[in-house]
Amino acid sequence: MLKVTLSVLLLAIITTIVGYQQLQATITSPLLVSTNTHFEVKKGTGFNQLCKQWQAKGWLENCWRYQVVAKLDPTLTDLKAGLYELTSDSVITNIKKINKGDQVSFSFTIIEGQNLREVLEAIKKANNLQNDLKDDALSMQILNSDMYLEGWLFPDTYHYHNNDTASSVLKRAAVKMQQVLEDAWHERSDDLPYDTAYKALIMASIIEKETGLASERPLIASAFVNRLNTNMRLQTDPTVIYGIGADFDGDIKSKDLRDYTPYNTYRINGLPPTPIAMPSKAAILAAVNPPQSDYVYFVSKGDGSHQFSTTLKQHNVAVNTYILNKKN
Template identity: 40%
Template sequence: MWLRGLLLLFVVAVVSGGVAFWSAQNALVKPLTLPVDGLRMDVESGSNLSRILLRLESEGVLRSPRWVRLYARIKSQSSIHPGEYLIPAGSNAMDLVGRLNRGDVTRYRVTLVEGWTFQQALSQIRHSNKIRQTAAGESIAAAAQALGIEGNPEGRIFPDTYVYRSGASDLDLLRQAFERMDTVLAEEWQQRGENLPYKDAYEALIMASIVEKETGVPWERDEIAGVFVRRLQRGMRLQTDPTVIYGLGDQYDGNLRRADLRNATPYNTYVIGGMPPTPIALPGREAIHAALHPKDGNSLYFVAKGDGSHHFSSTLNEHNRAVREYQLKRRSDYRSSPANNTKND
């Protein structure tokens, strides 16, 4: 009699174990119920795995969250990271737990372009996907204050592509770009050439911004820097149009007039001696390097040739001849930048 009872208990245990095993396998291995293009889900800071699993159960995405919790505990994958996740169709509960534990969140990119102004970069950041806008990004002045910059922050953030998670703020991106510029400028300043007319790295940054705006083809950066450095060393005015345009601000309508060259703004290098008070754009590393390693030579002038490159001259007479050739007889295909920025062999 007792043998029959023992056998019955054994059968019940086997059946129960089989049911439990089947239930666990079903909960963990069977694909989740997801849309054909996957499921996007936001995990807020402070949330936990149990809460996420119960939410997904209520939405009909998974079943038996207790087995999923047990699996995560056994695999030491119970901790999760906040952010936006894309769970691809065909994923199962084990895939889900792994993604949440690793923090495989969706990442976004924003690119700040060399030669842009701070305002253009700020607008690009604030209007990027999944960016959280804050009071710090409402104006240039507010951004400067949040970054701890006194005065005009022009040129103080580095043009590059930045990767961020959903929910990152505009200030997060600005601070990252600001710190990146400080790092790049310090590195380049440490390796600067000799006999440069800059009292500090900030003046080199100002020059780099001018070089960035004047350069149409990348291989001319150091030669353009050489022209401006020699002008400073000889006490000549820089006389560069991009500084005038920057000083005009919203008054600039795309057409630079002779009267504008006489307009005495702090940035008009046809009127002021030396360099403008701040950068006029965001310079990239190559422009910063060129400003700190200007090309040797005698050229003091340059004029756009219409294909993106420039003609460089060492005398005013030669320069005036080049102006007559390239500027006063502009071809129909004249352009200030090349069709592409790759050097032709």
């Protein structure tokens, strides 16, 4: 009787050891992918179905062992739909990635100074992003208002998952811009020549397009504010270019400066009716808190920087130095 008991006990111990070893082997067994591989888990996919899909691809040898592990740890069966990057780590590690919803992340960047047309062209080409944009009702779709969308998308990098919508990305950019503008407007200077946050956004977009050097944004802002305060026209080329639109061929002609458009600041007084680009936070801060200066004029030196002047005489000298002499 004792021998039988010992034999049963020994068999139980051996079975336990073998079972434990099998369990450990299953838990640590790698997923048989040669390189990191994208795999989409469809909505409603169950644990057994996923396992069979991987087995059919030759990524694991059989499913029953993992079904046993799932019985011991039911949380493994909670699969979240999405696109995942599978690796040669263990099968269980890859399944837990799906349990957590740790999907592949893609990104879309709105660049400082891009205009709306350029942003829309880029986002419609973005990988793994559904284009649900309604071109005939874009402002209502993104801003939930009929305000023109230009200027309202904050320049930044936005991450998204497979099959997210383009509108969801742009809505996040719009919310961020609204918050940045609101915060900046609350901290604005008292003597600005514009009385709404939207007009500050318009000014910020012009500052953004005029500056090749970020460090010059405040001085550009100061010069523009000084012009507005003295009833001088802004006379800035980027607004003219925006008014020409897609027909702009890269060269502003005398005719372009004479032709009337709502954006030709050589012809109109004050600000154009809308922003002309997506301004950075730095440009917005410059627009709402420009430094005090006597500068009214500036001319490009050709290296991204500008020569600032307080009088027309100084400006004409700078134009002769940096523009006319270079053409001769």
